Structure formats: structure tokens, C-alpha cells
Amino acid sequence: MASPTIRVLVADDQAIVRDGLVTVLELLPDVEVVGEAADGLEAVRLAGELAPDVVLMDLRMPGLDGAAATERVLAASSTVAVLVLTTYADDASIVSALKAGARGYLTKDAGRAELAAAVRAVASGQTTLAPEVGAKLIGSFTGGGAISPPEESGEAARLDGPALLARFPTLTAREAEVLGEIARGRSNPEIAQQFFVSVATVKTHVNSLFAKLGVQSRAQAIALAVGSRSADA
Known part of the structure; x- marks a missing residue:
């Protein structure tokens, strides 16, 4: 068809x-x-x-x-x-x-x-x-300039579950962790592997945090977190 x-x-x-x-x-x-x-x-x-x-x-x-x-x-x-x-x-x-x-x-x-x-x-x-756009979003978390992996940056703590939970208190602890992984550019299967859960479970967390944050896409979720980070800086 x-x-x-x-x-x-x-x-x-x-x-x-x-x-x-x-x-x-x-x-x-x-x-x-x-x-x-x-x-x-x-x-x-x-x-x-x-x-x-x-x-x-x-x-x-x-x-x-x-x-x-x-x-x-x-x-x-x-x-x-x-x-x-x-x-x-x-x-x-x-x-x-x-x-x-x-x-x-x-x-x-x-x-x-x-x-x-x-x-x-x-x-x-x-x-x-676009690749350069994704890199800039992640760069906003890692301090800008040349993009380095978040795990190697002193700003990586801003992507950790507790830090994100403090900024978005309506989330659960696991949802905040999932948001951090989304911000690192990781897919649902990669997040599932990270937390030793099923992809379906990750999807449930993603849908829930989207609803709580009032966003409709991963890009919007990242942008919201970037905006929050800028406001806190």
C-alpha cells in the first residue's frame, strides 16, 4: 500500500x-x-x-x-x-x-x-x-565551547538525577535520571540498558516526565532543561 x-x-x-x-x-x-x-x-x-x-x-x-x-x-x-x-x-x-x-x-x-x-x-x-544543533544542546550542559562527553565535564553534575529533581520537583527520582540520560542524547534502548530495565519501562517514564514538564518531544525536554540550567547559572 x-x-x-x-x-x-x-x-x-x-x-x-x-x-x-x-x-x-x-x-x-x-x-x-x-x-x-x-x-x-x-x-x-x-x-x-x-x-x-x-x-x-x-x-x-x-x-x-x-x-x-x-x-x-x-x-x-x-x-x-x-x-x-x-x-x-x-x-x-x-x-x-x-x-x-x-x-x-x-x-x-x-x-x-x-x-x-x-x-x-x-x-x-x-x-x-542537525548534528551541530544536538551538539550545541549538550554543550549548553557542559559549559559550551568544544563539546566534551558529559561524563568528563565538571558540569556533568547538572545532568545527574538529584540536580534535575531539585529543578523539576514534580518528577520522580527515576524520571529525573531518565531526563538526564535524554539530555546526554541517549536513546530509549540505551537508557534501558543503563538502568537494567525494559524499553517499555523507559517509555513509561519518558511519557510521564513529558506530561509533568508539559513537553511533547525529547527536543523540548532538553530545551526546557537547558533553559532551567541557564536560569540557575
Whole structure:
């Protein structure tokens, strides 16, 4: 049976960029571009009118920036996914987009295959981050600069269960530990192996901590923790 078509809305204030993205996306057999927006307000309006599966969202746009537009789009629909595609990969841009609810974050130097994979991933409910974006998120925990493994950093204690539990007291001790492992970039099977439990048990903890933190994705959970860390610093 053929896969369902992924309906995409492209939002970017530069016409030449929009044209290029539309051309690339329309070459994909499972993607249909249903609309184009030249600013954040138009993106919000068209998302409501066209009900896309994915909004490909630039961050720096006139009228309403991409993070604010993302928040409004997601407040109006629980079925759409936002994939940020931007020139910017600074900490503030990443955190603002993920806190707003973006399910993915790519930079504009991504290749066609990477863009196609990201659109399909967010449409299916997965989180996808460009490698440099994931590294910056982890770097926010480890003190920034060159990324070193959290276990080797003096900042690693901020990812420990007790430290996270102190910042997020609604979590259980195990949920705080799982959040720390998520922040280290570990998958559910890796976390299960770490704690000698089943993957199903880890999924239960993840779903519970998502509900308590009011987030919908691993990226949002990491971004929330990064924001909390910055506030505490």
C-alpha cells in the first residue's frame, strides 16, 4: 500500500529560498507542497486554512518570528509538526524554537537527502536535530565551547538525577535520571540498558516526565532543561 502523502507548508521570507525548497520537496514522491508563506503571520494563517502535516519554518521573518509563529501554529493544531530550517544555529535560536514546540531543527546548509529525511521524521512523530544543533544542546550542559562527553565535564553534575529533581520537583527520582540520560542524547534502548530495565519501562517514564514538564518531544525536554540550567547559572 502506498504511503500517505505528507502535506507541507513552506514559510520563509526570501522568495528565492522558498522557490528552491518547493522545487526540492516537489521532487519527493510522498510530499505535496500545499502552500507558501512569506512571514510568520502568514504562516500561522495558512497553517490554519490548509491543515498541513508539516510546516517548514524559517526563524527570522518579518511580522512574527518563526519561534512565535511555531507556538501559535501548534496552539491551534495538535496534528501539525514544525520543522525549523534556518541559517542560525546559536543557542538562543535553538532553545527558543524547541521551547515553542518545533519537532525538528535543521540549518540551511542541509542537503536534499537530510531535508527529505527530516520532513518524513517529524511527520511520523519523531524528533530530528542537525548534528551541530544536538551538539550545541549538550554543550549548553557542559559549559559550551568544544563539546566534551558529559561524563568528563565538571558540569556533568547538572545532568545527574538529584540536580534535575531539585529543578523539576514534580518528577520522580527515576524520571529525573531518565531526563538526564535524554539530555546526554541517549536513546530509549540505551537508557534501558543503563538502568537494567525494559524499553517499555523507559517509555513509561519518558511519557510521564513529558506530561509533568508539559513537553511533547525529547527536543523540548532538553530545551526546557537547558533553559532551567541557564536560569540557575
